[in-house]
Amino acid sequence: MSKILLHIEGLAVLILSIYFYARFDFSWIMFFILLLSPDLSMFGYAVDKRTGAIVYNIFHSYIVPIILILLALIIANNLLLAIGIIWVAHIGMDRTAGYGLKYPADFKDTHLQRVG
Secondary structure, three states, X not given: OHHHHHHHHHHHHHHXXXXXXXXXXXXXXXXXXXXXXXXXHHHHHHOOHHHHHHHHHHHOOOHHHHHHXXXXXXXXXXXXXXXXXXXXXXXHHHHHHOOOOEEOOEEEEEOOOOOO
């Protein structure tokens, strides 16, 4: 049950991100170009599994994009706001699909797999 709730939560985040992105009338071309950009963090695995997990988790945690969104709102920067919303949408999309934060043991070993 907990795992299903986490997938639904990811879907809710994705839907809300798309709603706010549309509400601000940002570029959909930019949305689709940048939507998968956080996955470039997988290149950290070229170093080793531990480094890969750390880099991947930094780019797939809500902390950094939320800080970016707050900063964008404070300084009234629409580009940063759009990037932050796209980033949150990406994380929500990943969680919906079952991709979670990584453990250093293996790329496929995620926090969502360990939830019962």
